[in-house]
Amino acid sequence: MIDMAERHQLDTDPQVQPSKEDMISYVMALEAALLPCLPARELQAIDRSPHPSHQIDVERHARDFMDAAKKLQLYLIGLQREDQPTRAETLRKEIAMMEEELKVKSELISKQEKLIQGWEIELKDQLDKHNIELEKV
Numbered sequence: 001m002i003d004m005a006e007r008h009q010l011d012t013d014p015q016v017q018p019s020k021e022d023m024i025s026y027v028m029a030l031e032a033a034l035l036p037c038l039p040a041r042e043l044q045a046i047d048r049s050p051h052p053s054h055q056i057d058v059e060r061h062a063r064d065f066m067d068a069a070k071k072l073q074l075y076l077i078g079l080q081r082e083d084q085p086t087r088a089e090t091l092r093k094e095i096a097m098m099e100e101e102l103k104v105k106s107e108l109i110s111k112q113e114k115l116i117q118g119w120e121i122e123l124k125d126q127l128d129k130h131n132i133e134l135e136k137v
Contacts, residue, residue, distance in 0.1 A: 023075045029068035 085093070 023072070026068050026072040026075060030065065030072060
């Protein structure tokens with residue numbers, strides 16, 4: 001429904017993003033374009049009608065509908081893009097998670113180093129006791 005130029009413009013120009021009021025107006029335009037549409041049998045009868053005004057009305061309603069549908073599609077694509085985080089946001093979240101993981105692991109390493117230092121002190125004390133015992137003997 002939308003061509004590549006419009007999609008590129010939507011991707012690159014934040015000013016193109018319609019507001020909520022614009023979206024409501026697009027839906028109302030779709031509704032207005034759909035209301036005059038006739039059932040298929042009547043459209044076929046008008047299509048065969050010799051009156052050119054009937055054909056013009058159908059074409060005008062179809063064109064109005066397609067224009068409103070295109071605007072609504074652009075708006076909905078814009079909403080979808082808003083929901084998806086940008087590459088920078090994704091990287092910031094990943095960095096924050098890695099920093100938190102690094103903090104947790106650093107704390108764990110610090111606790112383990114203190115535990116090892118405690119063991120070293122205990123082993124040194126035991127070694128000193130054994131050396132004292134050996135000197136006595």
